[in-house]
Structures are given as structure tokens and as C-alpha cells.
Amino acid sequence: MTRYGIAAILALLTAAPAQANIGETIDGVFSAATGWFVALIFANLPGTSIPWIVGWLVIGAVVFSLYFGFIQFRAFRHALDLVRGKYSNPKDAGEVSHFQALATALSGTVGLGNIAGVAVAVSIGGAGATFWMILAGILGMATKFTECTLGVKYRNEYADGTVSGGPMYYLEKGFRERGLPLGKFMAVLFSIFCVLGALGGGNMFQANQAASQVQSVLGVPAWVTGLVLSGIVFVVIIGGIKSIARVTEKVVPIMGIGYLGVGLLILIANADMILWAVGEIFRGAFTDSGIVGGIVGAIIQGFRRAAFSNEAGIGSAAIAHSAVRTNEPITEGFVSLLEPLIDTVIVCTMTALVIIITQQLMIDAETGRYILNDAGGVATVGNVAPGVPLTSAAFGSVFGWAPYALSVAVILFAFSTVITWSYYGMKGWTYLFGEGKSKELVFKVMFCFFVFVGAVSSLGSVLDFSDAALFAMGVVNVIGLYLLMPIVKRELDSYMHRLKSGQIKAYK
Amino acid sequence: MTEIYLIAVDGSSASHRALSYTIDRAKAADAKVVLAHVLEWSPYSFLTKEELEERHARRLQEVVRAETMILGPMQKTLSEHGLAADCVVRYGHVAETLCDIAKECDATQIVVGRMGQSGLTARLFGSVAGSLAQVAPVPCTIVP
Numbered sequence: 212m213t214r215y216g217i218a219a220i221l222a223l224l225t226a227a228p229a230q231a232n233i234g235e236t237i238d239g240v241f242s243a244a245t246g247w248f249v250a251l252i253f254a255n256l257p258g259t260s261i262p263w264i265v266g267w268l269v270i271g272a273v274v275f276s277l278y279f280g281f282i283q284f285r286a287f288r289h290a291l292d293l294v295r296g297k298y299s300n301p302k303d304a305g306e307v308s309h310f311q312a313l314a315t316a317l318s319g320t321v322g323l324g325n326i327a328g329v330a331v332a333v334s335i336g337g338a339g340a341t342f343w344m345i346l347a348g349i350l351g352m353a354t355k356f357t358e359c360t361l362g363v364k365y366r367n368e369y370a371d372g373t374v375s376g377g378p379m380y381y382l383e384k385g386f387r388e389r390g391l392p393l394g395k396f397m398a399v400l401f402s403i404f405c406v407l408g409a410l411g412g413g414n415m416f417q418a419n420q421a422a423s424q425v426q427s428v429l430g431v432p433a434w435v436t437g438l439v440l441s442g443i444v445f446v447v448i449i450g451g452i453k454s455i456a457r458v459t460e461k462v463v464p465i466m467g468i469g470y471l472g473v474g475l476l477i478l479i480a481n482a483d484m485i486l487w488a489v490g491e492i493f494r495g496a497f498t499d500s501g502i503v504g505g506i507v508g509a510i511i512q513g514f515r516r517a518a519f520s521n522e523a524g525i526g527s528a529a530i531a532h533s534a535v536r537t538n539e540p541i542t543e544g545f546v547s548l549l550e551p552l553i554d555t556v557i558v559c560t561m562t563a564l565v566i567i568i569t570q571q572l573m574i575d576a577e578t579g580r581y582i583l584n585d586a587g588g589v590a591t592v593g594n595v596a597p598g599v600p601l602t603s604a605a606f607g608s609v610f611g612w613a614p615y616a617l618s619v620a621v622i623l624f625a626f627s628t629v630i631t632w633s634y635y636g637m638k639g640w641t642y643l644f645g646e647g648k649s650k651e652l653v654f655k656v657m658f659c660f661f662v663f664v665g666a667v668s669s670l671g672s673v674l675d676f677s678d679a680a681l682f683a684m685g686v687v688n689v690i691g692l693y694l695l696m697p698i699v700k701r702e703l704d705s706y707m708h709r710l711k712s713g714q715i716k717a718y719k
Numbered sequence: 720m721t722e723i724y725l726i727a728v729d730g731s732s733a734s735h736r737a738l739s740y741t742i743d744r745a746k747a748a749d750a751k752v753v754l755a756h757v758l759e760w761s762p763y764s765f766l767t768k769e770e771l772e773e774r775h776a777r778r779l780q781e782v783v784r785a786e787t788m789i790l791g792p793m794q795k796t797l798s799e800h801g802l803a804a805d806c807v808v809r810y811g812h813v814a815e816t817l818c819d820i821a822k823e824c825d826a827t828q829i830v831v832g833r834m835g836q837s838g839l840t841a842r843l844f845g846s847v848a849g850s851l852a853q854v855a856p857v858p859c860t861i862v863p
Binding site for chain 1: 758764765766768770773774776777778809816819
């Protein structure tokens with residue numbers, strides 16, 4: 212038996228070169244199948260070279276920031292107090308706390324976007340992309356606030372005490388409440404894109420990056436990682452082995468803090484370079500630093516990555532936050548605005564600073580402009596690929612062991628994000644088709660298959676589809692948010708009034 | 720002033736010993752009895768999406784189970800001895816929450832059974848009885 216096993220493994224290994232061609236074939240089929248969708252979402256504004264979608268989420272974030280009077284700054288302290296449990300009734304202990312809702316939502320968003328996405332952004336858009344990313348992150352806090360308040364307000368609470376929330380519910384119920392047409396249509400559209408987003412950014416992009424990191428550090432072929440990863444996902448979401456998910460859920464926050472800690476160490480070790488790096492970020496943000504597209508290129512990359520990383524306006528956070536136990540939906544809105552801050556403004560910026568400070572991006576010493584490679588991106592030291600390998604090289608240039616630790620982190624982050632998105636995707640799927648064992652199984656099997664496809668495809672086609680699917684969710688969601696924001700405003704005014712008059716009191 | 724005895728119970732044999740110890744003394748002192756069951760809970764733990772979604776339902780189940788499996792039978796035993804008892808189910812850090820309950824119901828004494836762990840486990844995790852002895856706001860009796 213064992214001998215046959217070994218023989219089978221050997222046969223597989225010798226077949227590996229042939230597998231590379233299979234990867235290319237899958238990649239080709241995939242690009243052909245999704246190309247039109249990507250082209251539609253990333254179509255340029257007429258007469259310009261700016262994709263219309265890039266402005267969409269940022270304009271939304273600006274509108275929400277203005278409409279709610281820069282709630283991200285006004286309510287910041289109150290948000291921290293809520294997370295600390297200052298306003299939680301001790302009698303409600305044992306229910307989902309604000310901290311838990313935030314931590315779980317964060318573990319879904321903090322992940323490869325922060326490690327790989329940022330590396331892609333700076334390797335195409337240069338250091339300046341970081342500035343626009345941070346700006347988009349700060350503005351995105353207001354979007355998160357809006358969507359999460361609505362997510363809690365219009366969630367479904369079932370007779371058995373379980374809850375289910377998200378944009379599909381507030382689009383349907385909120386539109387009905389305001390007497391607006393097409394609520395159900397919007398909800399269905401959102402659910403379709405949610406399923407696609409779950410398969411794209413929440414699945415294939417993650418699998419792809421995990422596989423490429425394992426390949427570059429340990430030399431394991433991508434299809435092997437893809438197969439293993441998709442097997443573990445299969446075991447968890449179909450086999451119902453919840454303990455794996457539970458362990459990841461506990462390890463991921465620790466990894467996140469560890470990642471931040473190592474990043475900080477690198478910054479401290481290069482403290483004299485920090486001012487220079489900040490200067491580079493500003494210089495790149497407002498002047499032409501030699502990248503393709505100039506300033507506009509930097510803006511596009513920064514905005515794209517911020518949206519992809521913190522998911523503000525995408526609607527996924529509204530699903531994650533809706534389980535909290537509170538009588539005031541707005542309180543979860545306050546708490547959720549910390550999410551883009553932690554994710555984008557802190558963790559993403561850390562990655563960008565490490566890459567810039569360790570000077571992975573090649574700069575022409577004479578002109579001070581970036582040296583470009585054949586693909587149109589900024590040339591990197593040692594010609595490493597954009598994405599995780601670039602971050603890995605940056606960390607590795609200071610700590611030799613960092614790439615190995617990062618490989619473990621990347622796999623765990625990827626896995627946790629994949630599991631999180633299998634949940635979001637399932638919410639969209641069950642909204643469309645209803646609940647039921649066999650219907651759910653169809654989605655789950657498809658989901659596992661896409662883990663493999665993502666691992667063996669090339670980064671470009673996966674990245675484009677992932678972004679396109681996530682942005683498509685954002686299109687539907689943000690239209691909904693515009694139409695429903697007066698409801699949030701009413702909640703906000705009423706809550707702030709009661710907070711000032713002392714009707715809402717602190718317990719601690 | 721009426722004596723109020725707070726018994727911390729968890730359904731273990733130790734808490735049954737605490738119960739029978741209290742019964743005699745409560746009868747003699749004509750005291751009121753409060754039965755308290757605290758489920759260990761931290762608002763800062765990490766949960767998966769599914770756990771979040773089911774948390775409220777689970778909590779309801781856990782409270783019902785505590786009331787019917789642990790507190791109910793004990794309350795019955797007490798009433799057979801002619802003692803009236805209130806029941807409290809709460810979530811939180813066990814020793815701290817018991818102290819809060821003691822303050823809320825003006826308990827004059829806390830009675831708790833001892834599991835009698837020794838060695839490494841007790842050193843690492845401490846014991847409810849041990850921490851209670853340290854922080855209880857009223858006299859605390861530990862029943863071996």
C-alpha cells in the first residue's frame with residue numbers, strides 16, 4: 212500500500228513540468244472568460260486614462276465624510292471607549308461584544324491586501340501611492356461607519372436567536388422603508404457580485420499569493436500548494452472541521468501583531484531613514500517620479516489598493532459587523548470606523564514604509580526618478596516579482612529569517628481570508644437561492660475548486676478579476692448607501708443628543 | 720439584619736458539598752440563600768464568524784441549561800429544607816463576577832466548594848476558591 216503511495220507521489224512529481232502547462236491553460240481559459248467583466252469595471256472615463264471605478268469609492272468616502280461632518284475624527288474617542296466596553300451593560304456579558312465584532316471583521320480584512328497589495332501598489336505607483344492609500348483609508352472610515360450602522364439596523368434576527376445581516380438586507384428593507392423602488396433588485400445584484408467577489412479577491416487572489424510565496428521561498432510548485440490549500444478549505448467548510456477555523460481565528464490576530472512588531476523593529480533600526488521615506492512618499496504623491504502615468508498613476512494605485520485592503524464601501528464589513536449585541540446600531544458604526552484605520556493607515560503604511568526604507572525600488576541616482584522594468588512597473592532589487600515576494604525581500608534584507616516567518620504568515624492570512632470570504636460568499640449565495648444543504652454544497656465545492664484555479668493562475672489575470680468583482684460589489688453598495696444615508700443621519704443625531712444629555716451612560 | 724449566604728455553584732461535587740454545608744448553617748441562622756452560577760467569559764476573546772452569528776442563541780441555551788441542570792435541582796433541595804433561594808446566572812471572570820453579585824445582593828457571606836486541584840494546574844490557572852479568598856468583599860467560606 213505504502214509502496215503504491217510513494218509510486219503515485221513520484222509519478223505526480225515527474226508530471227510536474229506538464230502541470231505548468233496546465234496552469235497556463237487554466238490561466239488562458241480564465242482570462243478569456245473574465246476579460247469582458249474586467250474591461251467593463253475598469254473602463255476609462257471618456258477622453259481620459261482614468262478608470263471610472265477608481266474614483267467611485269473615494270468620491271463615496273468624501274461624500275460620507277462631509278455628510279456626517281467628518282465622523283471619523285468626531286467619534287474617534289467614543290469608538291475607542293465602545294471597544295473598551297465602557298458603554299457595555301455588564302448584564303449583557305456573554306453576548307458578542309464590540310471588541311469581538313471588530314476583531315473578527317479585522318481578521319477578515321487584515322491579510323494579503325496589507326502585505327501583497329501594498330507591494331503591488333508601490334511597485335507600480337512608486338512611493339507616492341502610499342500617500343493616496345492613506346488618504347483613501349482615512350476617508351474610507353466614514354464609508355465603513357455608514358454601511359456597518361445599516362448592517363446592524365436591518366439585519367435579520369431569526370426565531371432561534373441567530374442573526375444574519377449585510378447589504379442585501381439593508382438594500383431590501385431600507386429601500387422599502389424609504390419607499391424607494393428596486394430594493395430587491397439591488398439586493399440580488401449585490402449578492403451576485405458578493406459571490407463573485409468571494410471567489411475572486413476573497414479566494415483566488417489569496418490562494419495565488421500564498422502559492423507564489425511558498426514557491427519562491429520553499430520551492431514547492433504552485434499546483435501542490437493549490438491542491439493542499441483547497442483540500443484544507445474543503446475539510447473546513449464541507450467537512451465541518453470547525454476547530455481548524457477556530458485555531459486560525461486565534462492565531463491570525465497574533466500574527467498580525469507580530470507582523471506589525473517586526474515592521475516597527477525595521478523602522479526603528481533605520482530611524483534615520485524615516486524622514487527620507489516620508490519625503491519620498493510626498494514627492495511621489497505630488498510630482499512625477501518617473502512611474503507610468505505620473506501622479507495620476509500613483510493616485511490610481513493608492514486608491515485601488517486602499518479599497519482592496521480595507522474593503523470600505525464594498526459591503527463585506529456590514530456582513531461581519533452585524534452580529535454584535537446592541538440596541539444602538541450606530542454604536543457598531545462607530546466601532547467599525549476603526550477598521551480602515553488599523554488596516555490601511557497603520558498596517559498597510561507599515562508595509563509601504565518597510566519597502567521604501569529598505570530601498571527595494573530602484574531609483575536612478577542622477578535624476579532621482581524610478582527605473583522602470585519591461586512590464587512598466589518600477590524595477591526592483593534582484594528583479595523580484597511585485598506582490599508578496601517584494602515585501603518578503605524587503606523584510607528579508609534586514610532579518611534573514613523574515614521570509615520564512617512571512618511565508619507562514621502569508622499562508623495563515625490567506626487561509627483566514629479565504630474562510631472569511633467563504634462565509635460572505637455563502638451569505639450572498641443563500642440570499643439568492645435560499646438555505647439548504649445541497650444548495651450550500653454546490654457553492655462550497657465551487658469555492659474549493661476556485662482555490663486551486665487561483666493558485667495556478669498568473670497574478671495579472673487573478674488580480675484584475677479580483678479587483679473587478681470587489682468593485683462591482685462596491686458599485687451596488689455605495690448607490691444604496693447614498694440613498695439610505697439619511698437614516699444613518701437620523702440615528703446619529705438621536706444618539707449624539709442622548710449621549711450629551713446623559714441618557715446613554717457609561718458603566719465603567 | 721438577615722444573613723444572606725451566597726453559594727457559588729457549578730454543578731460539580733464540590734459545589735454540592737458547599738450546598739449541604741450551607742443548608743445546616745442557613746437553617747440555624749434563618750438566613751436567605753442566593754445560588755450563583757457564573758460562566759467564564761471574556762469580551763476580548765476571538766470568535767469565528769459562525770460563532771458570532773450563533774452567540775445570542777447559544778447564550779440563551781447556556782442560561783436555560785444552567786437553570787435547569789444546575790440551579791433548579793439545588794433550589795429544590797433547599798426548598799425541601801424549608802429554605803428560599805434566589806438564582807443568578809451571569810457571564811464573566813468567575814471570581815470577579817461572584818464579588819459583584821455578592822455586593823448586589825448584600826450577601827453577608829460567600830460559600831464556595833473547593834475542587835482541590837494541586838500542583839501545576841492550580842499554579843498556572845489558579846482556582847476560583849483561591850482568587851475568591853483574595854478578593855471577596857465579605858467573609859468567604861471555602862468548603863473542602
